[in-house]
Amino acid sequence: MPKHPSPFLSKTKYLEGLKCSKLLWYEYNRKEDLPEIDAATQAIMDQGTRVGELAHSLYPGGVKLERDYMPDKQAEKSLKAAKLRKPLFEAGFVYNRAYALADILNPVGKDAWDLIEVKSSTSVKDEYYHDVAFQKYTYEGAGLKIRKCYLMYINNQYVRKGKIDPNKLFATEDVTKHADEVIPEIEGAIADMFEAIGRTDAPRIKVGPHCDKPYPCPLEDICWDFLPPKDDIFCLYSGTKKAYELLERGALRITDINADVSLSYKQNIQVSSHRSCTPHVDKKEIKAFLNTLGYPLYFLDFETLNPAIPAYDNSRPYEAIPFQYSLYIVKDEGAEPEHRSYLAPGDKDPRPEILKQLKTLLGKSGSVVAYNATFEKTTLRHASEAYPEYQGWVSLLEERVVDLLTPFRGFFYYHPDQAGSASLKNVLPAMTKSKYDNMQIADGNMASTEYCRVTFGKNIDEKEWQCVRAALEKYCDLDTKGMIEIVRELEKVCKA
Numbered sequence: 001m002p003k004h005p006s007p008f009l010s011k012t013k014y015l016e017g018l019k020c021s022k023l024l025w026y027e028y029n030r031k032e033d034l035p036e037i038d039a040a041t042q043a044i045m046d047q048g049t050r051v052g053e054l055a056h057s058l059y060p061g062g063v064k065l066e067r068d069y070m071p072d073k074q075a076e077k078s079l080k081a082a083k084l085r086k087p088l089f090e091a092g093f094v095y096n097r098a099y100a101l102a103d104i105l106n107p108v109g110k111d112a113w114d115l116i117e118v119k120s121s122t123s124v125k126d127e128y129y130h131d132v133a134f135q136k137y138t139y140e141g142a143g144l145k146i147r148k149c150y151l152m153y154i155n156n157q158y159v160r161k162g163k164i165d166p167n168k169l170f171a172t173e174d175v176t177k178h179a180d181e182v183i184p185e186i187e188g189a190i191a192d193m194f195e196a197i198g199r200t201d202a203p204r205i206k207v208g209p210h211c212d213k214p215y216p217c218p219l220e221d222i223c224w225d226f227l228p229p230k231d232d233i234f235c236l237y238s239g240t241k242k243a244y245e246l247l248e249r250g251a252l253r254i255t256d257i258n259a260d261v262s263l264s265y266k267q268n269i270q271v272s273s274h275r276s277c278t279p280h281v282d283k284k285e286i287k288a289f290l291n292t293l294g295y296p297l298y299f300l301d302f303e304t305l306n307p308a309i310p311a312y313d314n315s316r317p318y319e320a321i322p323f324q325y326s327l328y329i330v331k332d333e334g335a336e337p338e339h340r341s342y343l344a345p346g347d348k349d350p351r352p353e354i355l356k357q358l359k360t361l362l363g364k365s366g367s368v369v370a371y372n373a374t375f376e377k378t379t380l381r382h383a384s385e386a387y388p389e390y391q392g393w394v395s396l397l398e399e400r401v402v403d404l405l406t407p408f409r410g411f412f413y414y415h416p417d418q419a420g421s422a423s424l425k426n427v428l429p430a431m432t433k434s435k436y437d438n439m440q441i442a443d444g445n446m447a448s449t450e451y452c453r454v455t456f457g458k459n460i461d462e463k464e465w466q467c468v469r470a471a472l473e474k475y476c477d478l479d480t481k482g483m484i485e486i487v488r489e490l491e492k493v494c495k496a
């Protein structure tokens with residue numbers, strides 16, 4: 001018998017069951033082995049809640065049902081509320097041990113309802129059909145007449161002008177046909193899921209592409225722990241499909257790959273570098289890249305926030321808005337780097353101040369070096385669209401931008417410690433002594449989450465605010481300083 005027997009299968013659990021019966025089994029039998037929700041995931045969930053609440057405003061006069069964690073009681077309350085014939089938010093119904101809560105149920109005609117599922121994404125994804133189908137199956141089973149099913153999602157072309165206009169922020173698509181196509185599978189799927197949940201041991205499921213689709217599985221640390229801590233075959237550059245084939249043939253490490261396996265140019269570099277435990281260096285290409293740099297050098301890095309609901313006028317949903325930059329200026333060969341930085345002090349739109357400062361600091365000549373520079377270029381371009389007086393300057397600046405990712409994405413340089421990745425987080429520690437270990441903020445997602453928390457959140461005291469800001473300064477500084485170190489290392493390997 002499962003440790004946590006439940007007479008119901010919620011929509012979330014049903015979708016987990018479709019992904020993998022082993023994950024579902026753990027949810028009911030070994031919940032304690034599942035990792036706790038991390039801050040980044042929590043931030044996404046909180047954003048989903050805000051998006052849902054905004055969608056409710058499109059249905060004035062609607063009734064929000066307080067959540068009762070007993071599905072039977074929620075269903076009882078919801079059936080009573082349905083008699084009001086008003087839009088219902090969070091109404092929950094049960095049928096055949098399935099339990100689903102509706103974002104929005106909107107009454108139509110005398111006795112029917114439209115079901116509206118609200119998503120924070122900017123497009124309709126296939127997995128949403130199963131989500132909506134499970135709801136329709138449950139509500140109809142519980143006695144509701146469902147006329148249409150809609151997905152309401154974020155319109156990424158919406159540009160905020162003043163107060164958010166939910167009518168323009170959201171797009172809606174009728175997915176009734178798609179839902180109806182999968183409904184016949186649900187009854188059998190539910191029976192199979194309860195059979196899996198009731199097993200004494202977890203179902204034996206092989207790892208596969210489903211582990212990452214439609215989202216990375218929280219059990220990956222357990223199911224994937226057979227891989228060696230270093231050099232595993234899934235580090236193969238652009239080689240996930242091949243890695244699965246090799247896994248079938250018993251290979252675990254990159255160094256296990258036999259000579260008869262056909263590999264790409266970059267993968268071949270990787271395999272021989274991992275075999276010899278030495279970096280691959282193409283001096284000619286590295287020199288050619290370094291020759292594109294012209295003094296003064298400006299090493300630039302942004303941190304950005306990108307909320308689903310635009311925070312500022314003249315911005316779109318999920319647009320990257322810079323709130324911080326770190327800039328190191330190296331005026332001439334051998335000169336000491338000079339540091340400049342900015343971190344927005346409050347919730348006012350930070351773009352005008354950042355554009356103004358950078359226009360002064362970046363001068364008229366010299367290379368602007370960024371890692372994965374498309375991001376910095378796009379961020380600046382979008383900011384200048386909101387503040388058109390900077391458009392001319394930004395388009396001239398773009399021509400001066402050099403991408404430090406180039407030598408690593410092109411495999412001019414490859415160190416086995418990069419583990420197949422050309423990201424700064426892998427390249428910097430592999431090439432230099434700098435590390436991201438033990439940093440309070442260690443990646444861009446965390447930087448954005450923490451900035452938004454202390455800037456827009458409630459009950460943040462001065463001490464916490466200062467502490468997060470210090471961590472943000474340290475993180476952005478490391479990324480930028482790291483770029484200088486990388487350029488110096490590249491120069492060094494060319495001279496060796």
Ligand code: SF4
Nearest residue numbers: 020022023211217223
């Ligand atoms: S990691 Fe993969 S195999 Fe393991 S439970 Fe998750 S989806 Fe299933």
